[in-house]
Amino acid sequence: MTDFPVYRVQTQTRASYSAGAVCVALIALFILLPTFASRGLIQDLFFIFTMLVLAQFWNLLAGYGGLVSVGQQAFVGMGAYAMFGGVILWGLDPVPAILLGGVAALIVAIPTAFFAFRLQGAYFAIGTWVIAEVMRLLVAQWKVLGGGTGTSLPRTATREMWATEWIQATFDVRGAAARDILTYWLALALMIATIAGIYWLLRTKRGLALAAVRDNVEAAKSVGVDAVRMKWLVYLVSAVGTGVTGALIYVQKLRISPDAAFSVTDWTAYVIFIVVIGGIGTIEGPILGVLIFFILQSLLADFGSWYLMVLGLIGIVVMLFAPRGIWGLISEKTGLQIFPVRRRLVIGAQPNKED
Amino acid sequence: MIWIDTIIQGILLGGLYALFAAGLSLVFGIMRLVNLAHGDLIVFAAYLILLLVSLLGLSPFLAVIIAAPIMFGVGWALQRHVLNRVLGPDILPPLLVTFGLSVVLQNALMEGFSADSQRLPAGDIATASVQVGGLNLGVLPLLTFASAILVIVGLNQLFYRTELGRAFRATSDDAVTAGLMGIRPDRIFATATAIAMLVVTLAALYLGMRANFDPNIGPARLIYAFEAVIIGGLGSLWGTLVGGVIIGVAQTVGAAINPEWQILAGHLAFLIVLLIKPRGLFPRALD
Numbered sequence: 001m002t003d004f005p006v007y008r009v010q011t012q013t014r015a016s017y018s019a020g021a022v023c024v025a026l027i028a029l030f031i032l033l034p035t036f037a038s039r040g041l042i043q044d045l046f047f048i049f050t051m052l053v054l055a056q057f058w059n060l061l062a063g064y065g066g067l068v069s070v071g072q073q074a075f076v077g078m079g080a081y082a083m084f085g086g087v088i089l090w091g092l093d094p095v096p097a098i099l100l101g102g103v104a105a106l107i108v109a110i111p112t113a114f115f116a117f118r119l120q121g122a123y124f125a126i127g128t129w130v131i132a133e134v135m136r137l138l139v140a141q142w143k144v145l146g147g148g149t150g151t152s153l154p155r156t157a158t159r160e161m162w163a164t165e166w167i168q169a170t171f172d173v174r175g176a177a178a179r180d181i182l183t184y185w186l187a188l189a190l191m192i193a194t195i196a197g198i199y200w201l202l203r204t205k206r207g208l209a210l211a212a213v214r215d216n217v218e219a220a221k222s223v224g225v226d227a228v229r230m231k232w233l234v235y236l237v238s239a240v241g242t243g244v245t246g247a248l249i250y251v252q253k254l255r256i257s258p259d260a261a262f263s264v265t266d267w268t269a270y271v272i273f274i275v276v277i278g279g280i281g282t283i284e285g286p287i288l289g290v291l292i293f294f295i296l297q298s299l300l301a302d303f304g305s306w307y308l309m310v311l312g313l314i315g316i317v318v319m320l321f322a323p324r325g326i327w328g329l330i331s332e333k334t335g336l337q338i339f340p341v342r343r344r345l346v347i348g349a350q351p352n353k354e355d
Numbered sequence: 356m357i358w359i360d361t362i363i364q365g366i367l368l369g370g371l372y373a374l375f376a377a378g379l380s381l382v383f384g385i386m387r388l389v390n391l392a393h394g395d396l397i398v399f400a401a402y403l404i405l406l407l408v409s410l411l412g413l414s415p416f417l418a419v420i421i422a423a424p425i426m427f428g429v430g431w432a433l434q435r436h437v438l439n440r441v442l443g444p445d446i447l448p449p450l451l452v453t454f455g456l457s458v459v460l461q462n463a464l465m466e467g468f469s470a471d472s473q474r475l476p477a478g479d480i481a482t483a484s485v486q487v488g489g490l491n492l493g494v495l496p497l498l499t500f501a502s503a504i505l506v507i508v509g510l511n512q513l514f515y516r517t518e519l520g521r522a523f524r525a526t527s528d529d530a531v532t533a534g535l536m537g538i539r540p541d542r543i544f545a546t547a548t549a550i551a552m553l554v555v556t557l558a559a560l561y562l563g564m565r566a567n568f569d570p571n572i573g574p575a576r577l578i579y580a581f582e583a584v585i586i587g588g589l590g591s592l593w594g595t596l597v598g599g600v601i602i603g604v605a606q607t608v609g610a611a612i613n614p615e616w617q618i619l620a621g622h623l624a625f626l627i628v629l630l631i632k633p634r635g636l637f638p639r640a641l642d
Contacts, residue, residue, distance in 0.1 A: 062447065066447075068450050068451075070391075070454070115626060115629060115630065118629060118633040121389075121446040122388075122389030122446055122449075123389065123581075123585065125389070125391070125450055126389070126577070126578065126581045127585075127629075129574075129578060130578055130581075130622055130625065131626075133618075133622060134622045134623070134626070137615075137618060137619040137622070140615070141615065148615075264574065265458075269454070272451065272454060273455075276451055280447070304465075304466075305465040305466050306462070306466065308461075308462045309458070309463055309466070312456070312457075312458035312459035312462070313455070313459055315452075315454075315458075316437070316452050316455040316456060316459070319441065319451050319452050319455065320437070320440055320441065320448075320452065323448055
């Protein structure tokens with residue numbers, strides 16, 4: 001009886017323990033950053049964090065759920081417009097109104113899912129795009145919120161935003177800089193919650209089911225995974241997350257128009273390139289992707305449309321020659337996993353004391 | 356009478372959308388590939404024709420004869436060297452590569468030709484019209500519609516009457532087995548995309564003569580084309596024509612009620628068809 005092999009299922013790797021420690025240190029650094037960093041750096045990091053959140057949710061949808069959407073701008077736009085609606089029509093403070101963005105995204109995601117799930121694969125991609133276009137055109141008819149030309153957040157609402165007074169006093173900065181710090185912290189919190197949430201989801205039983213559906217729908221169904229339910233789960237989760245992010249982005253931007261808030265380039269093309277270049281189907285990929293994206297953008301900012309062309313070309317080359325992205329290449333070579341979700345069988349390690 | 360006129364204008368506009376869609380439908384039918392750069396390739400062809408018109412001083416109709424073989428070559432090379440590499444059971448790589456291509460094309464055209472609107476000089480034909488039973492019909496829209504019908508008849512003949520068409524159908528059914536019979540699927544795919552680019556060139560001619568175009572209008576054309584294909588049902592070219600007509604009529608009727616509703620009405624018509632008949636009006640293929 002004792003020669004029965006002792007085994008256990010493990011997901012942690014040695015690298016992931018030390019990476020965890022680095023993460024904690026980084027988070028502490030990011031929280032304290034506004035005390036000494038310049039306003040420009042804070043704004044850059046806000047952009048990086050929010051793009052990363054959008055990328056993580058698109059990755060959850062496409063990389064894990066197999067639902068390649070080209071219509072995530074629908075939720076960015078709806079989230080942002082719901083926040084504006086809450087502030088302008090109901091007189092809410094912009095910060096709690098961000099949550100309205102998530103609610104609105106969920107409300108529009110449920111009926112759109114009924115349409116979109118009728119389409120398979122590539123047709124799903126363009127179907128979601130059509131839905132986003134319909135929303136853009138409908139919102140442009142909403143005259144109270146500026147119609148096609150858009151509108152700005154009222155000054156009274158931005159000046160008295162939650163916690164900005166305290167930040168102004170503590171950091172001795174002006175109102176606009178205080179708002180940047182506030183939105184930066186919110187973006188940081190959203191990013192941490194998103195990565196932690198997705199990591200947790202992928203390590204639960206549902207995450208295993210999700211990976212099974214991605215790899216082979218029929219096989220997953222045969223072992224009792226409800227594939228349709230998993231699709232709904234990832235679609236709604238990423239809609240809500242994307243809606244909240246959209247609302248947050250526009251609390252920082254202060255000005256909205258249908259063409260900007262429902263822009264397929266800004267909220268979907270960039271996000272797709274971030275995920276593809278970094279490495280689709282991993283948590284690390286989008287993190288690496290957003291850094292590459294930001295560096296490229298800073299380097300090529302003066303070259304106008306060349307920038308998007310280079311980004312598109314890199315995306316094509318990566319897809320052709322390294323379909324798992326740059327993180328895929330790194331982890332293939334080194335076996336490195338910072339957020340391991342693969343369950344490994346460890347045989348013979350640490351025999352149980354009771355035996 | 357105004358309503359009849361509006362609907363007839365819509366039907367004729369549908370001919371243009373069917374031309375946009377025919378190439379997409381052909382490529383999808385044979386290799387299950389949705390080319391997200393389809394709309395941008397139409398715009399690219401329009402600029403190619405414009406370039407030939409302004410450099411050589413040709414009429415757009417003559418310029419098309421030179422542009423068509425160039426686009427044929429572009430299609431062949433694109434399929435042979437890029438898209439064939441990403442075809443497979445996983446739909447993600449072809450989608451992302453064609454999406455990347457769409458972004459590259461848009462911005463390359465932007466660099467080359469700026470964001471200014473352009474138009475192909477059509478001469479007298481642009482404003483010519485004929486009287487039919489009290490209705491004033493533009494010659495150009497009629498010509499577009501006739502071309503769409505000719506293209507669809509031609510493609511159907513190609514599909515069901517020729518050896519190449521047989522190879523297309525065989526590869527579409529089962530590429531591996533077709534390979535055992537001496538057909539080379541990669542070449543068949545390249546030929547199909549090349550032929551689709553011929554249709555794209557024709558679509559570009561009418562797009563450029565009928566309205567202004569700029570480098571950013573490709574995605575919207577892709578969406579109209581896609582809606583026409585879905586409404587018609589996958590694999591049915593005549594269905595694609597019907598789909599184009601439905602989108603065209605919805606748009607002109609919408610615009611007649613309120614000019615801001617033109618595009619929206621087309622999308623809503625698509626969503627309604629999708630809700631009632633998820634597989635389109637005349638489904639053939641089981642996808």
